[in-house]
Amino acid sequence: MQSWPLTVDRFIDHAARWHADVPIASRNHEGAITHMSWEGVRRDASRLSHALAAHGIMPGDRIGTLAMNGVRHVAAWFGIMGMGAICHTLNPRFSDEQLSYIINHAADRLIFIDRQFLPLVDRLRSQCPVIERVVVLDGDGGGGWERFLNGHGEDYPWGRFDENSGSGLCYTSGTTGAPKGVLYTHRSNYLHTMMILQPDSFNLGAGDIVMPVVPMFHANGWGLIFAAAAVGAKLVLPGSRLDGASLHDLIEREGVTVTAGVPTVWLSLLAYLKDTGKRPGKLKRVFVGGAACSEAIIRAFDQYCVEVQHVWGMTELSPVGTSGRPTPEVQALSHDEQIPYRLAQGRSMIGVDLRIVDEQGKELPRDGKSVGAIQIRGHSVVGRYYRSDAPALDADGFFDTGDVGTIDAHGYMRITDRAKDVIKSGGEWISSVDIEINAMNHPGVELAAAIGVLHPKWNERPLLLLKRSVNSDVTEEEIRELLSNRLARWAVPDAILFVDDIPLGATGKIDKKPLRARYRDYYGKQGE
């Protein structure tokens, strides 16, 4: 058979050759929507490769991007990766300290940014002498994109390097220690793309119009940029306006059929639909990931005949671990009976070896009951962190995800908790996620955080912190009754407290560290 290295420039070449006129719609910071064809994106990407080479960038060098989802960000990805450099996506929600640490750790020579992040980059530059130049994506004058690309050709000889070369770099903030980098290779991203295109995963074809709300700086933007190019689908990029009204406007105006993002985004879109009585255009499928999706979101989209599918993954998995259109056995169930399966995190596709193990590393049965550490092996799973000497894998080559959960007989994986968030009460493990999901099914609850708090008798007991929705007057009694109906008796939190706000980390997930510190002695004091 021929040698045909799996490199991601194949995707943009395919899109530009066979779906040349298919547009990418992109909303800029001021709110205007522009359109550029796949052919145009390829042209810009090629000019960028030349410009980078002219700047002295060599294959393997790291180039940062600090930008929301926009068409020039897409062109930057392909231009950087196509010439063999490594695209390091920077998360603007990281702290200044984290950002300067990872820029220096990666040694990013250039950074491509949205203009809105200029003040942030100005702060960082003094800490990051490695940065040689900052190029403003949405700026065409000095220091801007067009100026940087000006005069460069449209025919860069992409690829022609080993498929195991690095293509992308993404750091996880982690909860302890310094951020850790995951270096994606061309091969891992190519194979991840083929995996998620499958009908049973994201199910994408040339007829789809795909709006990734998940930012491109989150672990390959869940892979949707590559996937859309690989099939020549139209992309719709929302920029920085992620409110319900702005997203609905794009969905309707651009004919979006598929979208993907975290639950809070969908709460905002659903609230907008409810308030205005509008409908979500041609939208057919919503992929929810990044945090567990509530039953309320699934049922709300059901009313609009929009199918919600759960996706679970992490930066270290490129990032999709499980996804899944319901199996035939599940599709044969009634709508209500399907809900538990749709609330599960999904199934593993070919390319992802998935297992749960006990504390001795012994594989546990896939019975839907046994709870164990979720471990993964596969073609798009981290082997070791960037610039780390230690492998990130166990002796069998499995990566421990840090999540714990179950796998049932149909292959559905359910996350019951992050390993570190499990509440260990009197020998029983209580899932903080279960408590939160059920509390958030109450419309009066906007955000819920369950934590384990030291307890004189039970070692730990759950404590639930709730942030009320606007205008909500939900009471502790209502929540307690709701939870009592849904959870085992010993899983119902001893205390339910209403707070003004719940802290979020850089990736939009609840940050439980300060909560644990603040409420550390809560039950101890109660017991006194």
Added chain:
Amino acid sequence: MQSWPLTVDRFIDHAARWHADVPIASRNHEGAITHMSWEGVRRDASRLSHALAAHGIMPGDRIGTLAMNGVRHVAAWFGIMGMGAICHTLNPRFSDEQLSYIINHAADRLIFIDRQFLPLVDRLRSQCPVIERVVVLDGDGGGGWERFLNGHGEDYPWGRFDENSGSGLCYTSGTTGAPKGVLYTHRSNYLHTMMILQPDSFNLGAGDIVMPVVPMFHANGWGLIFAAAAVGAKLVLPGSRLDGASLHDLIEREGVTVTAGVPTVWLSLLAYLKDTGKRPGKLKRVFVGGAACSEAIIRAFDQYCVEVQHVWGMTELSPVGTSGRPTPEVQALSHDEQIPYRLAQGRSMIGVDLRIVDEQGKELPRDGKSVGAIQIRGHSVVGRYYRSDAPALDADGFFDTGDVGTIDAHGYMRITDRAKDVIKSGGEWISSVDIEINAMNHPGVELAAAIGVLHPKWNERPLLLLKRSVNSDVTEEEIRELLSNRLARWAVPDAILFVDDIPLGATGKIDKKPLRARYRDYYGKQGE
């Protein structure tokens, strides 16, 4: 990223782990239908690997199979390939001379056969001293499958070799010279599988029930065995009974949703449906390949709400070159306007670089008009033939398919002819396929063969040979009128002759060589 070699044992492991109970239905030579789960197939495949190793088979050794589509043939594939040996699928329709040539050329140490081919193998053995043992798949006594597997374990350590190792071997009969072998690798078969799973190609998921009518000895059985395992779909294997009644029985009984095969098979199924007034159960999609699909077949299946999709490929391409669900632009057309696109051979998916070139090797425009040699490059395209020193590619790494055709602005490729079958008449190229397809749209025509015959004035002129359908009394005038309405005037054959039979080659395609010889002087004599 982790090292995770792309080997085809991943497919059967995935199916057996996550879709353990999904059955493979298989019809044996006597007509009985048996069922075995993916888990059972994996078990047998593993026992086979052990048995092969016990026999002294080493990775890289060739093992032949001479069998129709059946569950033990599937287990044999995975057992042979999983342990690193190479599965050489033998086409029973080859001549004895061809078969003994390729068995010796490949040096097949063992051969797994259907019992019906025992007389054939008895004839071959004296010519093929390389064969050490013949195992009868549908025989459980001495010399049979169960006896061979007896006592062997269920836990063979598959894979663990380079993904570029050979996995399968298939010879093309060719029209001149000795048959040529194409050695598939684990990597090429893995990537081909991921390519055809895509929604825009075969679109297969766990919910599908797949009946490959295309025999497994035809170029990976179009890839459907691997594809079904990779998603855990149910397989339905028709054995040697490919008549309309038998296929319909399987479709209805086993709930087949997707099937694939050559046009003649579908004519037989459609005739059965028409005669009996029955309907094709849950069948949703029919993939047609191996020969051009007529408009009549597409329209006949339309009546049953079954979608026909064209697939084009060849042994050298693993074998799918083009396929394709209609693009959004084509779907927006009326039903009648879509027909020309559905008659086209399809689009290229990511992984297949497709182009047409003129006689100087210069790429021709994709305008739907320019006719050129069809060339392909990709991850599952032959590099050189088995045991050949000469590369099978041009300087750009493209493989010349021997087909000529056009590519239109939507990316649809249309085969106008085999390069050797093109009729060169007075400086114009006439497509023999165009003539045949249009003639076969008449229900009174069962088979049509157009050939170029020497002509004193025009160099060559088309001559059309027709075999009437049973009970048909179609006349030359009717066909001439039909063709005159559909073809350019100069493309209408000078002579239209009815014959009792039209010779077919080993792969079921019309063999034009004897026809050309017989009718060589037809127009010369006419001109005298």
